[in-house]
Amino acid sequence: MITYKHLFTNPIGKFAPDGGFTSIFRTIGFIGDSLSSGEHESLTNGERGYHDYYEYSWGQYIGRKCGLTAYNFSRGGLTCMSFLNDYVPNVNDPFVEEKKCQAYVIALGVNDMSHIDGYKDGFGSMKDVDLNDESSNKESYVGYYVRIIQKLRKLEPKCRIFVMVPPKEHPETKEKKEKRVMIQKFLNELPKYFEFLYVLDLRKYAPTYSRKFGKKYFLGGHMSAAGYKFTGDMVATYIDYYIRKFPQDFAQVGFIGRGIHNENAKW
Numbered sequence: 001m002i003t004y005k006h007l008f009t010n011p012i013g014k015f016a017p018d019g020g021f022t023s024i025f026r027t028i029g030f031i032g033d034s035l036s037s038g039e040h041e042s043l044t045n046g047e048r049g050y051h052d053y054y055e056y057s058w059g060q061y062i063g064r065k066c067g068l069t070a071y072n073f074s075r076g077g078l079t080c081m082s083f084l085n086d087y088v089p090n091v092n093d094p095f096v097e098e099k100k101c102q103a104y105v106i107a108l109g110v111n112d113m114s115h116i117d118g119y120k121d122g123f124g125s126m127k128d129v130d131l132n133d134e135s136s137n138k139e140s141y142v143g144y145y146v147r148i149i150q151k152l153r154k155l156e157p158k159c160r161i162f163v164m165v166p167p168k169e170h171p172e173t174k175e176k177k178e179k180r181v182m183i184q185k186f187l188n189e190l191p192k193y194f195e196f197l198y199v200l201d202l203r204k205y206a207p208t209y210s211r212k213f214g215k216k217y218f219l220g221g222h223m224s225a226a227g228y229k230f231t232g233d234m235v236a237t238y239i240d241y242y243i244r245k246f247p248q249d250f251a252q253v254g255f256i257g258r259g260i261h262n263e264n265a266k267w
Contacts, residue, residue, distance in 0.1 A: 020240030030059030034076035041220035061232030
């Protein structure tokens with residue numbers, strides 16, 4: 001008999017071979033930067049090139065593993081601010097009816113930390129957020145990040161949202177650690193404000209992205225095909241963990257987007 005006790009101590013302690021219950025979703029949108037886009041880093045005659053190969057993104061690995069439709073709402077270099085201001089209509093625009101999803105994974109933040117000085121209101125806090133009108137959010141990292149969530153919920157009110165904390169690195173400068181811990185604390189605060197939102201805390205549970213890890217799974221400053229596959233396995237397993245832990249939260253996934261539900265179950 002298969003047991004899953006390990007999943008309740010470390011959600012990704014052992015990968016679910018087929019993605020587990022993540023396959024109950026038929027559509028998942030993946031919002032992120034180069035690391036969500038299957039970006040490969042080339043080096044020819046000393047010149048680096050950066051190439052978004054979406055078929056190698058961890059979101060598409062999840063799509064193939066779980067037999068669901070995966071949308072890449074991502075591209076190299078994105079921050080929360082540029083995601084909202086510079087997405088390409090009909091290419092990686094998530095806020096259109098024909099591409100709305102039952103669930104979303106938001107994996108933004110890595111680029112934001114090196115561009116935080118470009119935010120008018122800095123890193124910010126939940127005090128920057130107007131929960132009734134996202135257009136009134138302040139121009140901070142937190143304000144922009146939460147605006148993405150609010151816009152997704154306007155499009156599909158019952159969508160399930162998973163927010164990803166960037167993993168721990170080694171070596172990690174004091175400044176980078178402080179910023180990433182700030183992200184971790186902020187994201188772990190979000191379930192207090194939004195129902196059906198879950199935190200994929202890779203900083204807490206994923207392997208440390210050390211030089212040894214990099215030799216296996218990185219190609220330059222970005223992941224290799226194997227690295228993106230590894231990430232897809234982690235994320236699918238983590239989502240499976242939440243479905244197993246909170247089955248009532250996911251009992252009506254089949255009704256998301258259909259305009260009907262079962263009034264006797266959690267909705």
